Amino acid sequence: MTIDLKxxxxxxxxxxxxxxxxxxxxxSDDLNSIFKFIEKLEELNTEKIEPLTSIAExxxxxxxxxxxxxxxxxxxxxxxxxxxxxxxVVPKVVE
Amino acid sequence: xxxxxxxxxxxxxxxxxxxEISSTEVTKAFIDRSQKSKKLNSYITENFENxxxxxxxxxxxxxxxxKLPGIPLAVKDLFCTKNIRTTAGSxxxxxxxxxxxxxxxxxxLNEGGIIIGKLNCDEFAMGSSNETxxxxxxxxxxxxxxxxxxxxxxxxxxxxxKLTPATIxxxxxxxxxxxASFTGTVGLKPTYGSCSRYGIVAFASSLxxxxxxxxxxKDCALMLEVISSYDNKDSTSVDFKRGQYLKDLNENIKxxxxxxxxxxxxxxxxxxxxxxxxxxxxxxxxxxxEIIEINxxxxxxxxxxxxxxxxxxxxxxxxxxxGVKYGFRSKGENLIDMYEKTRSEGFGDEVKRRxxxxxxxxSSGYYDAYYLKAQKVRRLIKNDFDEAYKKVDAILTPSTxxxxxxxxxxxxxxxSMYLNDIFTVPINLAGLPAISIPAGHDKSGYPLGLQxxxxxxxxxNILNIAYSIEKNINFKNNINDWWIN
Numbered sequence: 001m002t003i004d005l006k007x008x009x010x011x012x013x014x015x016x017x018x019x020x021x022x023x024x025x026x027x028s029d030d031l032n033s034i035f036k037f038i039e040k041l042e043e044l045n046t047e048k049i050e051p052l053t054s055i056a057e058x059x060x061x062x063x064x065x066x067x068x069x070x071x072x073x074x075x076x077x078x079x080x081x082x083x084x085x086x087x088x089v090v091p092k093v094v095e
Numbered sequence: 096x097x098x099x100x101x102x103x104x105x106x107x108x109x110x111x112x113x114x115e116i117s118s119t120e121v122t123k124a125f126i127d128r129s130q131k132s133k134k135l136n137s138y139i140t141e142n143f144e145n146x147x148x149x150x151x152x153x154x155x156x157x158x159x160x161x162k163l164p165g166i167p168l169a170v171k172d173l174f175c176t177k178n179i180r181t182t183a184g185s186x187x188x189x190x191x192x193x194x195x196x197x198x199x200x201x202x203x204l205n206e207g208g209i210i211i212g213k214l215n216c217d218e219f220a221m222g223s224s225n226e227t228x229x230x231x232x233x234x235x236x237x238x239x240x241x242x243x244x245x246x247x248x249x250x251x252x253x254x255x256x257k258l259t260p261a262t263i264x265x266x267x268x269x270x271x272x273x274x275a276s277f278t279g280t281v282g283l284k285p286t287y288g289s290c291s292r293y294g295i296v297a298f299a300s301s302l303x304x305x306x307x308x309x310x311x312x313k314d315c316a317l318m319l320e321v322i323s324s325y326d327n328k329d330s331t332s333v334d335f336k337r338g339q340y341l342k343d344l345n346e347n348i349k350x351x352x353x354x355x356x357x358x359x360x361x362x363x364x365x366x367x368x369x370x371x372x373x374x375x376x377x378x379x380x381x382x383x384x385e386i387i388e389i390n391x392x393x394x395x396x397x398x399x400x401x402x403x404x405x406x407x408x409x410x411x412x413x414x415x416x417x418g419v420k421y422g423f424r425s426k427g428e429n430l431i432d433m434y435e436k437t438r439s440e441g442f443g444d445e446v447k448r449r450x451x452x453x454x455x456x457x458s459s460g461y462y463d464a465y466y467l468k469a470q471k472v473r474r475l476i477k478n479d480f481d482e483a484y485k486k487v488d489a490i491l492t493p494s495t496x497x498x499x500x501x502x503x504x505x506x507x508x509x510x511s512m513y514l515n516d517i518f519t520v521p522i523n524l525a526g527l528p529a530i531s532i533p534a535g536h537d538k539s540g541y542p543l544g545l546q547x548x549x550x551x552x553x554x555x556n557i558l559n560i561a562y563s564i565e566k567n568i569n570f571k572n573n574i575n576d577w578w579i580n
Contacts, residue, residue: 003455007455008451011451011454011455011458012451014454014458015410015438015447015450015451015454016414016417016431016434016435016438017435017438017439017442017447017450017451018435018436018438018439019439019447027447027448027451030448030509031448031451031452031455033508033509033510034402034448034452034509034510034513035452037398037399037402037510037513038399038402038403038465039399040395040396040399041396041399041400041403041468041469041472042468043396044393044396044472044475046468046471046472046475049471049472049474049475050471050474051467051470051471051473051474052470052471052473052474052477053301053470054301054331055287055288055301055477055525055526056287056288056331056333056526060330061327061330063327072194075194075195076194076420078192078194079190079191079192079194079420079421079422080419080420080421081418081419081421081422081423081424082424088419088420090419090430090433091427091428091429091430091432091433092429092430093429093430
């Protein structure tokens with residue numbers, strides 16, 4: 001299977017990463033060589049194999065749902081590129 | 096007395112405890128050398144003044160019961176450090192100052208350690224040569240214009256150059272062991288679940304592990320003891336009884352069964368590596384261990400599996416960098432435009448490439464063919480190890496298929512770069528512990544490493560085997576301080 005320019009544009013949209021046309025060509029070449037390498041897996045028959053999602057195949061521990069950190073608004077906003085002391089500020093979404 | 100920077104970590108600890116030297120003297124010595132070593136570009140952020148203050152405080156009120164009493168350490172810039180900038184080697188986090196501490200660095204602080212700086216790494220730990228860092232290449236102290244390995248390249252460089260007595264890195268597919276091998280140092284990736292991932296900038300969550308990088312095996316045991324802990328802030332942290340790795344370190348490997356996987360004899364592997372491997376086997380036999388041929392039949396499928404699983408998890412983890420909550424933001428005409436420009440300008444090429452691979456293999460219509468398939472093959476790879484461990488106690492392999500390469504040599508061909516991790520990646524997929532120790536040199540004089548792979552949570556065993564090999568191999572790093580004017 002080949003990843004053409006149209007597919008690259010589609011993935012870039014899904015990834016929320018804008019790609020200009022010059023870079024798209026190089027990216028398509030890179031992705032094709034990587035996928036050629038990845039597709040080696042097709043040689044294997046895995047029909048009856050259970051997928052391994054995580055090495056830690058244990059049940060997650062439950063804990064009480066209680067508040068551990070309080071009054072951390074300042075901390076949370078500290079690294080934001082733009083805020084008004086109470087909220088994150090983003091470009092206008094609703095007209 | 097010999098130079099402070101030439102002392103091993105455990106020697107520094109002993110001397111501080113005996114009050115032969117102070118934390119301030121030690122901290123100053125490593126900072127002085129770090130300041131003379133800017134050419135290596137090992138550091139992203141220096142914390143020198145603050146560290147000297149901390150050292151002074153320690154000397155005024157010392158606590159000699161700590162495992163790292165007043166010991167200065169620089170750490171990979173992937174660990175969030177409270178009030179110290181943490182970049183993950185990325186432009187998108189160029190100005191990020193965490194308001195909390197990662198559990199692993201907190202463990203270091205709790206044991207009396209002092210953070211002197213944050214070390215360079217591949218962007219979001221994606222790379223095998225430290226060439227994807229937004230903050231530039233790192234030099235290998237072994238020779239000019241040689242990569243220090245990656246992604247923990249700043250760590251391996253700073254450690255080999257003696258800018259820090261020990262360090263910590265993270266390892267998703269070999270990022271501790273490969274740079275250790277390239278710089279003649281020791282690096283251990285613990286069992287998945289040993290060291291908390293809390294506060295480590297996430298790359299691929301089912302594979303990431305923090306681990307020690309040190310000058311020798313004894314230091315490694317000490318550092319592992321400090322950083323390994325159960326942590327309820329990491330849902331995959333495993334609550335098992337951790338060993339006293341340093342106290343229980345011994346070189347007795349009598350009766351140990353060591354597996355040699357024939358699938359690791361790859362085409363084109365330099366003769367020196369083959370010889371090194373044989374040397375390792377001979378040491379094991381001479382010391383009463385038994386060498387047993389084993390099969391890991393799915394080894395060849397590990398890298399393709401990794402290059403589906405890791406990017407898939409990365410694409411999901413890195414979705415958080417949206418220019419809203421923290422990090423770099425670019426201007427956009429609207430919200431979506433802002434997202435797209437922020438991520439396009441904020442991430443480097445390798446990171447973008449991996450996000451896109453990951454997005455693709457998780458996208459509708461391709462999920463089963465790629466991601467689910469890879470997870471199934473991951474099971475087969477883990478089963479290979481389970482089978483092997485019915486017959487052996489540990490496995491011995493080379494750490495890398497070659498020695499360190501030149502800066503720029505592999506940057507244009509992602510697949511040839513990925514092949515660097517052929518011996519390390521299967522271990523992450525199976526969640527096992529493995530240690531790389533320096534064991535020899537190639538014809539250019541560049542270091543080569545051997546890897547000892549253990550059963551899950553059997554860190555003590557691989558430390559002991561590594562300790563025995565280390566004692567018998569007498570490795571010496573040839574470093575001539577070429578970067579100091």
